[in-house]
Amino acid sequence: xxHSAEDVREEVRTYITVxxxxxVLTVVTVAVSYIHIDSMAGRVLVALIVAxxxxxxxxxxxxxxxxxxxxxxxxxxxxxxxxxxxxxLPMWTEGDHIIGTHHQMWDAGVEAPTMPEDTH
Amino acid sequence: MDMQIPYTxxxxxxxxxxxxxxxxxxxxxxxxxxxxxxxxxxxxxRWGGDYWPNQAEIVNIPLATLNTAVLISSSVTMVxxxxxxxxxxxxxxxxxxxxxxxxxxxxxxIKTIEYNEKFSHGLYPSTNNFIAIYFLMTGLHALHVIGxxxxxxxxxxxxxxxxxxxxxxxxxRVEVAGLYWHFVDLVWIFLFPVLYLL
Numbered sequence: 455x456x457h458s459a460e461d462v463r464e465e466v467r468t469y470i471t472v473x474x475x476x477x478v479l480t481v482v483t484v485a486v487s488y489i490h491i492d493s494m495a496g497r498v499l500v501a502l503i504v505a506x507x508x509x510x511x512x513x514x515x516x517x518x519x520x521x522x523x524x525x526x527x528x529x530x531x532x533x534x535x536x537x538x539x540x541x542x543l544p545m546w547t548e549g550d551h552i553i554g555t556h557h558q559m560w561d562a563g564v565e566a567p568t569m570p571e572d573t574h
Numbered sequence: 575m576d577m578q579i580p581y582t583x584x585x586x587x588x589x590x591x592x593x594x595x596x597x598x599x600x601x602x603x604x605x606x607x608x609x610x611x612x613x614x615x616x617x618x619x620r621w622g623g624d625y626w627p628n629q630a631e632i633v634n635i636p637l638a639t640l641n642t643a644v645l646i647s648s649s650v651t652m653v654x655x656x657x658x659x660x661x662x663x664x665x666x667x668x669x670x671x672x673x674x675x676x677x678x679x680x681x682x683x684i685k686t687i688e689y690n691e692k693f694s695h696g697l698y699p700s701t702n703n704f705i706a707i708y709f710l711m712t713g714l715h716a717l718h719v720i721g722x723x724x725x726x727x728x729x730x731x732x733x734x735x736x737x738x739x740x741x742x743x744x745x746x747r748v749e750v751a752g753l754y755w756h757f758v759d760l761v762w763i764f765l766f767p768v769l770y771l772l
Contacts, residue, residue: 462660469657473650480642484635487771501767508763516653516756523590526599533603537610544618 472515479508583742598750602757605718609761612711616768619703627704629770632697634688638770641684642762648677649759652726652752659745664737671730671748674755678723685716708769715765718758725751 483504491497514520580586581593589596620626655670692698692705699706729744729751736744 459661462657466654466657469650469653473646476646477643480639480646483642483767483771484639487630487635487767497772501772505764505767509760512649512756512760512763516649516759517753523585525589525591525596529596529599529603533606537606540607540610541614541617544614545621548618548622 468515472511476508476511479504479511483508582746583740592746594746594750595753598753602753605757605761609711609714612707612714613764613768616707616711619707623703625702627702629704629772632692632705633708633770634691635770637684637688638766641681642766644677644681644684645759645762648674648681649756651677652755656745656748656752659737659741659748662741667737667748668730668734671726675723675726675730678719678726681719682716685712711765711769715758715761718761722751722755722758726755 483501486500486504487497491500519526579593583592585592586596591599651670651673655667655674658664658666658670689709692709697705699709729748733747734744736747
């Protein structure tokens with residue numbers, strides 16, 4: 455990517471706009487955490503959407519991902535696949551409980567299952 | 575014998591990138607996996623655990639919000655320092671890179687206040703899983719800030735001599751240091767809601 459002086463001046467204006475947007479989104483991040491959202495999933499979703507928006511702004515403009523070479527995108531695509539994998543595998547394992555044995559049942563006031571007596 | 579790293583100014587024909595730029599992106603890919611493993615561990619500990627404290631009662635949200643603003647500002651000054659070199663304005667470069675370094679100092683000072691607050695309340699990594707992973711993730715992130723400050727400090731001070739002899743190579747160095755610094759900002763953008771607000 456070539457940067458003429460005029461291109462750079464144009465980019466500087468963009469950086470200032472992005473800076474303002476990031477500060478606004480930071481206020482939004484904190485503000486939404488005070489809004490009462492009943493479900494945990496909802497709170498997580500909102501927080502991650504705002505954080506992802508901020509991360510995209512930093513990546514696209516400050517890290518120049520808006521106009522990078524294919525090799526960078528290829529490396530990042532592999533990274534994304536591995537990142538999702540490292541997240542998904544433990545989650546599947548954790549989610550793979552036999553119904554009725556998970557702690558969340560106890561949170562709901564259900565009696566914790568007792569271990570069978572040792573018969574030896 | 576003068577050994578030069580090839581393709582620090584011109585792009586390598588097969589990758590379409592300078593070697594340092596491909597290098598930093600591959601390094602950042604490994605960093606994504608390092609922090610990714612910790613974020614994954616956090617979710618697993620929180621989801622799989624029988625007990626999780628109310629994070630908002632433990633952490634200091636105003637200080638963390640301030641630190642978010644400090645880090646975002648430092649990302650802007652960092653990219654402005656690179657843009658200044660592109661515009662051949664070395665004194666502006668020194669100003670913006672200096673501000674970036676100072677923002678790093680400010681971030682660490684605020685982090686120290688935050689940590690001292692935890693210690694004075696008797697909250698240590700051994701207290702519970704949340705505080706353990708809070709110290710681990712924010713601590714590892716703070717180490718990354720320190721690492722970036724070492725590089726930025728070098729590029730502001732002794733390393734800036736290169737501007738006189740090899741301006742293009744120096745500009746590329748600042749860009750590569752910037753990519754790392756923005757990544758450190760990016761990690762914080764996710765740490766902040768996850769550890770402080772959710």
